Amino acid sequence: MSDTTAQQRAETRTPVLTARNVVRRFGGLVAVNNVSFDVRPGEILGLIGPNGAGKTTMFDLLAGSILPTSGEILLNGVLVSGEAAHRRIGRGLGRTFQIPRPLPNLTLIENVMLAAQGQAGERLLANFLTPRRVAAEERAAETRAIELLELVTLARLAHEPARVLSGGQRKLLELARVMMANPAIILLDEPAAGVNATLLEVIIDRIRDINRSGITFLLIEHNIDMVTRLCHRVLVMASGQLLCEGSPDEVARDPRVIEAYLGGAA
Numbered sequence: 001m002s003d004t005t006a007q008q009r010a011e012t013r014t015p016v017l018t019a020r021n022v023v024r025r026f027g028g029l030v031a032v033n034n035v036s037f038d039v040r041p042g043e044i045l046g047l048i049g050p051n052g053a054g055k056t057t058m059f060d061l062l063a064g065s066i067l068p069t070s071g072e073i074l075l076n077g078v079l080v081s082g083e084a085a086h087r088r089i090g091r092g093l094g095r096t097f098q099i100p101r102p103l104p105n106l107t108l109i110e111n112v113m114l115a116a117q118g119q120a121g122e123r124l125l126a127n128f129l130t131p132r133r134v135a136a137e138e139r140a141a142e143t144r145a146i147e148l149l150e151l152v153t154l155a156r157l158a159h160e161p162a163r164v165l166s167g168g169q170r171k172l173l174e175l176a177r178v179m180m181a182n183p184a185i186i187l188l189d190e191p192a193a194g195v196n197a198t199l200l201e202v203i204i205d206r207i208r209d210i211n212r213s214g215i216t217f218l219l220i221e222h223n224i225d226m227v228t229r230l231c232h233r234v235l236v237m238a239s240g241q242l243l244c245e246g247s248p249d250e251v252a253r254d255p256r257v258i259e260a261y262l263g264g265a266a
């Protein structure tokens with residue numbers, strides 16, 4: 001199938017994530033001001049904009065860390081605006097943070113296994129009632145955690161405590177952790193920030209591989225080179241509003257975007 005056909009098909013399917021007229025106020029400040037967009041199935045969508053544009057607030061709203069003042073958020077066509085973050089994880093929404101904080105004294109594999117969804121072992125009673133099922137599920141979770149550590153090139157450190165990892169390796173671990181819950185969409189908050197050039201290439205390759213396996217991404221990033229290389233489409237926010245959207249080339253040429261960045265830098 002050609003890229004254009006795939007894109008046309010994605011445009012007609014139910015969006016993975018939708019923001020509809022979303023507003024979020026903090027006292028007198030309107031951090032997100034009437035923002036609407038769709039994230040199409042299978043795409044890598046970038047969210048860029050100068051500092052203070054409202055990008056992180058938008059992520060917090062999509063993930064359910066904060067609730068909108070008004071407007072709607074839909075996950076796979078289901079209204080979730082009033083739902084808590086853990087419920088949205090259960091519906092297939094994964095999120096990474098700008099500064100990942102793994103549990104430093106647990107091993108990498110333990111950190112990844114902790115992110116498994118709906119494991120019977122988490123329910124104390126199940127340990128007594130169905131111990132064999134619990135043991136089988138834990139073995140399956142461990143196998144999956146090892147596969148994911150392999151995917152993010154950290155398998156050789158699987159039994160080391162997470163505190164030994166560099167900032168860039170923590171971002172890779174975070175990607176493995178979020179994958180453990182079988183997400184349909186992953187919100188990535190500045191995956192390139194503070195990462196050295198070599199590891200950045202690994203992160204870009206892994207995101208591409210994971211996307212090709214069918215997982216949709218929404219990505220906040222200040223590294224425009226990464227956005228241009230990875231994203232199929234880009235949204236630009238400025239002063240809480242959606243300024244424009246288009247291909248990476250289109251938004252880079254848009255005078256409104258140049259103006260917003262120059263204004264922000266002034």
Ligand SMILES: Nc1ncnc2c1ncn2[C@@H]1O[C@H](COP(=O)(O)OP(=O)(O)OP(=O)(O)O)[C@@H](O)[C@H]1O
Binds near residue numbers: 049
């Ligand atoms: N909890 C809060 N209370 C009050 N104001 C807030 C809060 N969170 C964010 N803001 C304000 O909302 C606006 C948008 O901030 P936000 O962090 O969403 O921007 P951003 O685009 O992610 O910026 P950056 O690229 O610097 O991370 C800013 O003016 C910020 O100071």
